[in-house]
Amino acid sequence: GGRMEVLEEKEEEEQREEEELKALEISDNLQDVETKVSVEQVCIPTYYLCLSASFCPGNDFDWSSTDMSQLPSSYKTNSLKEKKLLHIADHFLQQYAHLCPDRKPLFLHRVNECGVEKFVSTTVRPTLLPYAELYHWDGCASFVSDYLTMEPLESPITPPSSLYSPTTILKYQRGNCFDFSVLLCSMLIGAGYDAYCVHGYATREICTLDETLELCPLLRKPQEVPKEGMKKSNKYRVKPPPDLQSEFELQQEAKKKAETEAAPKNKEREEEKEVEKPEHDPLHGLRVHAWVLVLSGKKDVPETFFINPFTGNSHSTMDECFLGIESVWNHKNYWVNMQDCRNGCKDLIFDLSDTIRWEIMLSGSSKPLQLLSDAEEEKEFADKETDDMQEKEEEDMSFDMPPSWVAPIQIYPREFETHCSEGRKVILYKKAKLEKWAPYLNGNGLVKRLTIYADLDCTEVVEVREWFKNREDMLDMREVNKQTQLTTDYFSPGHLLSLKAYTYMSLEPETEYTMEFYNEARVDGLQKRVETANEMTEYFAGRDDFLHVRYMEFGKRGKKIHLAGTRTDINSRPIVQIKECFHRNPEKPADEDVAERIFLIREDMIQLTYHLKDKYITASKKDFFKAAEGDRKGNEIVMTPEMCITYQAGSSEKEEKLLHLYELLLELTAEEKQLKQQVRQSEAEALKILKIRENEETNVKLTVSIYNTERNEKRRQQYEAMKNTTEDELWGRGEQDLDYLEPFLIQVGHREKMTKGQALRVRDDCLTDLKHRLINKANIIQARLQKAAEELQKKDQWFQQNQNRLSAEEKDDFLARRSETTFHIQILALRLNREKQTAPQKYLALEEKLRRDPRLAEHFGHT
Numbered sequence: 001g002g003r004m005e006v007l008e009e010k011e012e013e014e015q016r017e018e019e020e021l022k023a024l025e026i027s028d029n030l031q032d033v034e035t036k037v038s039v040e041q042v043c044i045p046t047y048y049l050c051l052s053a054s055f056c057p058g059n060d061f062d063w064s065s066t067d068m069s070q071l072p073s074s075y076k077t078n079s080l081k082e083k084k085l086l087h088i089a090d091h092f093l094q095q096y097a098h099l100c101p102d103r104k105p106l107f108l109h110r111v112n113e114c115g116v117e118k119f120v121s122t123t124v125r126p127t128l129l130p131y132a133e134l135y136h137w138d139g140c141a142s143f144v145s146d147y148l149t150m151e152p153l154e155s156p157i158t159p160p161s162s163l164y165s166p167t168t169i170l171k172y173q174r175g176n177c178f179d180f181s182v183l184l185c186s187m188l189i190g191a192g193y194d195a196y197c198v199h200g201y202a203t204r205e206i207c208t209l210d211e212t213l214e215l216c217p218l219l220r221k222p223q224e225v226p227k228e229g230m231k232k233s234n235k236y237r238v239k240p241p242p243d244l245q246s247e248f249e250l251q252q253e254a255k256k257k258a259e260t261e262a263a264p265k266n267k268e269r270e271e272e273k274e275v276e277k278p279e280h281d282p283l284h285g286l287r288v289h290a291w292v293l294v295l296s297g298k299k300d301v302p303e304t305f306f307i308n309p310f311t312g313n314s315h316s317t318m319d320e321c322f323l324g325i326e327s328v329w330n331h332k333n334y335w336v337n338m339q340d341c342r343n344g345c346k347d348l349i350f351d352l353s354d355t356i357r358w359e360i361m362l363s364g365s366s367k368p369l370q371l372l373s374d375a376e377e378e379k380e381f382a383d384k385e386t387d388d389m390q391e392k393e394e395e396d397m398s399f400d401m402p403p404s405w406v407a408p409i410q411i412y413p414r415e416f417e418t419h420c421s422e423g424r425k426v427i428l429y430k431k432a433k434l435e436k437w438a439p440y441l442n443g444n445g446l447v448k449r450l451t452i453y454a455d456l457d458c459t460e461v462v463e464v465r466e467w468f469k470n471r472e473d474m475l476d477m478r479e480v481n482k483q484t485q486l487t488t489d490y491f492s493p494g495h496l497l498s499l500k501a502y503t504y505m506s507l508e509p510e511t512e513y514t515m516e517f518y519n520e521a522r523v524d525g526l527q528k529r530v531e532t533a534n535e536m537t538e539y540f541a542g543r544d545d546f547l548h549v550r551y552m553e554f555g556k557r558g559k560k561i562h563l564a565g566t567r568t569d570i571n572s573r574p575i576v577q578i579k580e581c582f583h584r585n586p587e588k589p590a591d592e593d594v595a596e597r598i599f600l601i602r603e604d605m606i607q608l609t610y611h612l613k614d615k616y617i618t619a620s621k622k623d624f625f626k627a628a629e630g631d632r633k634g635n636e637i638v639m640t641p642e643m644c645i646t647y648q649a650g651s652s653e654k655e656e657k658l659l660h661l662y663e664l665l666l667e668l669t670a671e672e673k674q675l676k677q678q679v680r681q682s683e684a685e686a687l688k689i690l691k692i693r694e695n696e697e698t699n700v701k702l703t704v705s706i707y708n709t710e711r712n713e714k715r716r717q718q719y720e721a722m723k724n725t726t727e728d729e730l731w732g733r734g735e736q737d738l739d740y741l742e743p744f745l746i747q748v749g750h751r752e753k754m755t756k757g758q759a760l761r762v763r764d765d766c767l768t769d770l771k772h773r774l775i776n777k778a779n780i781i782q783a784r785l786q787k788a789a790e791e792l793q794k795k796d797q798w799f800q801q802n803q804n805r806l807s808a809e810e811k812d813d814f815l816a817r818r819s820e821t822t823f824h825i826q827i828l829a830l831r832l833n834r835e836k837q838t839a840p841q842k843y844l845a846l847e848e849k850l851r852r853d854p855r856l857a858e859h860f861g862h863t
Helices: 002-039 080-099 137-147 166-172 177-190 247-276 374-386 388-394 413-418 658-698 713-735 742-747 756-805 808-852
Strands: 109-111 117-119 195-202 288-294 305-308 313-316 322-329 334-337 358-360 424-429 432-437 446-453 461-468 475-481 486-491 499-504 513-517 526-531 535-540 547-554 575-582 594-600 605-610 621-625 644-647
Touching (some): 080 117, 137 177, 137 313, 137 413, 166 177, 177 195, 177 288, 288 322, 499 658, 513 658, 535 658, 575 658, 594 658, 621 658, 644 658, 742 756, 756 808
Antiparallel strands (some): 109 117, 195 288, 288 305, 305 313, 322 334, 334 358, 424 432, 432 446, 446 461, 461 475, 486 499, 526 535, 535 547, 547 575, 575 594, 605 621
């Protein structure tokens, strides 16, 4: 209290004149504003849509018609500690009103859904929910903003008269900004964050959830940090000739050119800004809002930030949308802001342990977490000793916050999956509209759609982006450009044909399209295929033959003539040329490593271009001209020097032999045939993909997890049948004797009739197994016996050395323990002798049992 008086006296002289002038300016407009607010509710923009009319913010929801009779007793009564807390809060409020008469009343306690006064800190119920997405602040904020429906405050300039529990807010999926903040703060504290509810003031757009002037978060591009490479200085480099042009003149010319080019753009931007500029708000600075404050420190939060619970977006504490703070609270304490908010929240320091800037209500409660350096920790430890006496004097004045009266917060899996109120939510942004749906609500798996417009009135559609979930065809996202009519489908890994992306204008064959594949999942390493009406280009990656591009050109179809003995498809396009490009193979010399080869089908020509050798500017080449049909002897090619033109980069000592060129031509001719088949296979695969995609779009199928028994009825029935079968099998096995041959019959495949060799194997394996078990058992007993004998020997030696110093009681104790050890040794010796005697008998008994076993008797009955 004393600190607040000092602060008020210092501020009173500096601010008296400004406050009087401000009060005179506001008083003229405030009377009209308050009368309007008292009669009319603040309208929520009509662009904030919901699926059901009963859950629209514009419609009235009658909280009085809800049934509160089934709520726990803590909702309907106050404990003694809660009553004492309310008494302390009233006393604190009286002192605050006396010291700060110009400030508005604090938001300390409000009635709950049962009409019982509750302190706001006890309404916060820290809860960690069992969902991985809710372990992080962005997941919690996104869930709260999507799951709840926003309700306006009764009066935009005063806090609400009631504060309901987070459980009731979750049940009815609606609330005001204070309800949103309390629920979000409870989830964040449960997840380990240092979070606080904030009572303050914000702009009209924040308070009314008006995002029509905000850019959609999905359209925000991350800021690219330019990487400045370090320039290596070389003192031996040749200096360039001096530039005799005037740098100033060049700068002026560039500046004028930029101004002339940017003038129309700047004019358009100014016009857009004028249109986008929000209207004047008569309640600016007076609109009450609640949000969440997250302090740095816990959960590796580097900087303190705000969360707007209506949108789930994070904001800097310097954001101009937040105009001031009255108080903050969590489940442990309540702090009043004593700092000047003339500049909004820009100049505020969020060190809640600073009692000058933040007046704490319960001095005995634990202080907020503050990260201290090593020196500060030592200083704090030294100060604790001097403050012990003061703490003892203040013990009577301290009071710990009672536990929350709210029942544990629970969100069931089906509710968490729904995520949106009534399964759908629509938000309008600047030139964009975002729609969200719950999974499985749409038959095609659509969960999100972003429509981008060219104008602020959202009439001309530019692009549509759609996101999908649980699709059997692994479709993840779709982009539709309304201007170019191009559609791009993006797929998650796991598609039947390893599709990654598919860009097309229509699903008709031989139209322009681009297919991208997960090349790691394909044997041929195909990464992308681009096709037009007359061309097809394939891109590869990670191939052993270093092929990375294959280009195919097609001609126009001729008349449908089918030649006898040919197997070509009548409808296939004629191949004009095939071009292949290869990466460098380091294991081959450059003049023997082909970089590009072109098969000119119509010209009967093959062109080879090799990789460049080091320090050469030209590459070696070979052009082959295939012999005409009349120059051939049967199917053999007659090679002549005129059929090959070669160019060898650099001086060549010897020319290549004709025989080698002939063999190379034969090899290329055979590869040309294979390439033609490969081209036809690529065309067939493209047609197959088109048909499959068309079928996938007409018959969309959604996958259901085997753990989702509510939707996966087939899996649930299988699980129940398997469970019943397993129980029956276990019950039957319990009643029957175990089959001693079962482990050995498995090895031969459980055959009803075995051959003699298989029967011998089963018998020998069974006897060998028994023999090993008997030997191991005897070895274990022998080892224990030897260990016990060694321990007894050590004890006897110790007794002989120390018996003169032992008392009578110690000697009696030693003799008793020695007697037990001796008895143990005798038992082990008896067991070992018995195992040695009974082992041969057990072996013979098993051998006889095997001979009489009906499954083996027919093979061993005569032996």
